[in-house]
Amino acid sequence: MTHPPPPVGVVVPYYDDQPRLTLLLRALAQQRTTVPFEIVVADDGSPARPVIPPGLGRPVTVVSQPDQGFRAAAARNLGATHTAADLLLFLDGDTLPTPGYVQAMVDRLCALDDGSGALVVGRRRHADLGSVPADEVLRFLCGDTVSGITVLDEPSWLRDGYARTDDLGRAGEEDFRLIISAVLGVDRRLWSAIGGFDASFVGYGGEDWDLGWRAWLAGARWAHEPAALAWHDGPDAAGRAASSSGSAANTGKNTESLRLARTIPLPSVRGRALVLAQPDIVVRYLGPTTGTAADAAVVAGVVDLLAGVDAGVWFPRCSADGPDRLPPLLAQDPRVRAGQVPADVLRRARFQVSVTRPLTLSAPLDRCCAAGEWEVPGRVSIRRTRSLNRGEPPPPRRPIARPGPDPLVRPIPDDVSLERWWGGW
Template structure:
């Protein structure tokens, strides 16, 4: 049985649900435990790894449905995983800090339907796996982040750790990052996530279904050095239709303080992370220095039929004034009209976006328009604010500007066939559709030749 349920969920043939919006709270919890692969990236951390493996040996998740994959990032001595049943070790060469590549290496060796990423210095409580994977067991596309707490575990043995879990003396607890706690509280554990919530996803306690992980493309192996790959993955997962969730009851303990609490500040390292992210994440906060990057936030398709060179110039100019965008001119006369400008703007190209073209938003402009400064940016912001799938600007019965969320379309396209549903219709069912009259938007149809002189 498949189809739409009264609360907006869609039931897949395998019994899981496709959720509307970011409604992880609608995911069923009373489901059979999935097969899980815990992927642990490792480098020269044998004592800490032994604590993690001891903790994994006492998980409440059924042992017969739990695999552990240790992905070694080129340690001089291979990790010793002891006798923990079902543990696989995979290794890559030491070519610098390559946690993203190590996690992907581990994921390729995974058998489980759900991937549970856990750092080698982050010790899960006995209920961690069971709680962390529950959302992914019942719903598609979920990217869940557990709660990472901090403790001083230096010198601890596996036996002492297990005594703690059995009610014995606890370690000294260290400060938990307040900014992250506040973000989870203010977003209701990411229930009200938006396109900037990637900042609240941590790969040390990250869980998602294996198929969705690879549909997103895994971690970007171009990251070499500490940090950034989790934010980039989360931003891309959101773009591809992911449901972000914080599972506060899934607790794992990081051995040592949070980066911000450490005694030394690596500003050069943090700047390297920011530089790596700016070209990959279209958040305006990452792009506040005025540099244009190859990956645009918005792709704009402009139909050139009915345009003169002047109306097309005004239309395109209105877009580029407002948006971090690449413009695609589509129409038989597109090349000739653009050639008359004599410009060399690399943000403007001829032809429709290719299948590999990425962006967070797609805008289709069907008629010549002009706009007050900020008007198109305001419409994109409105789409974001309402977590909508589409916003149509209309003149009478005609849609003159269509603004679409790539996230909404990606989720619908991924599941439409299994649900025997048209993808466009499914997107409208899963995400709100907004409709605005052109007269209320500070946009205006260009019905006559504009003045270009000065």
């Protein structure tokens, strides 16, 4: 039994470039596909409302947001809210699809999804279209040789990255850098799970890597689809940066790096020393507390867990002003919070650790997480956020080590003396 193709929405972020928009819409009109799709032009506050040329043969909706700077992430989100399509294809306004683009993206998205969401990146190539007439550019997109168009080098960092990961089939957590929003497709379920693009990104770059990071943690499968080819008019960002001064290029890239360090907690993105609102490791302390000095063992355990790692601790059973309060001293640490872990924090944390009794580990918490998923029943459980979101089975159990050298998990007695514990006596 064959199923009808899912409805598709193509979202085009746009700002004040009518000739290029017209050309892009004409390129979408010549798609060779059996898939019904609609187009949403998301205007990022252009001085004049974009004009939709007649005779496209596809439904087109125009939506607008105020001009508050370069807000491509917010524009894409706006466009996505104005289509009920099951599959969302994002295509930048300066990127022109070849006639097989939509069909190739849809086919790969449908084949890829295993129930945890799918993300597909098309192939973006670069050309200098110069002043070639629009009809000639459309012929070029169809594969014809057209004089006056110069094909530019493909960015080596993308080409090599897709080759190394077998077109993202063997991608790992560091490969979010291979996700580019200019030629991006996701299914609606994944889009809803990750909350779309982060609309707080203003300025060029970074929002697609942030979305890719959250999609990875959400459990999505990724793919790069070479058959979904679209042409960008001009070089990629690296090529444009090479033509500017080194200082200007570094400033632009550093602006992006500083923004991403707030939301992607990998050491390769933010280093290892900062204490930021978004931790790499989320710890939930699920045991009882009293809000008095009787919580000394809890305090000792949390101090040990936080030592030298990028982590935050939440006490879901505690409230800021209720009878179940945070243990004394811990309330003064900005990494320790009462209540549930916010959803936005969970979407970006690599690891989730549950602790039910005061304990200390034989190695720093980040090393224990890097060792793999495991649990000691009734004491501690270490899970990867991606594994949890993919519904993978519980990790192997490890017993509490007997007294001896280098135990993996050592309980902290309720009657611990903090003076002796911290003093090493």
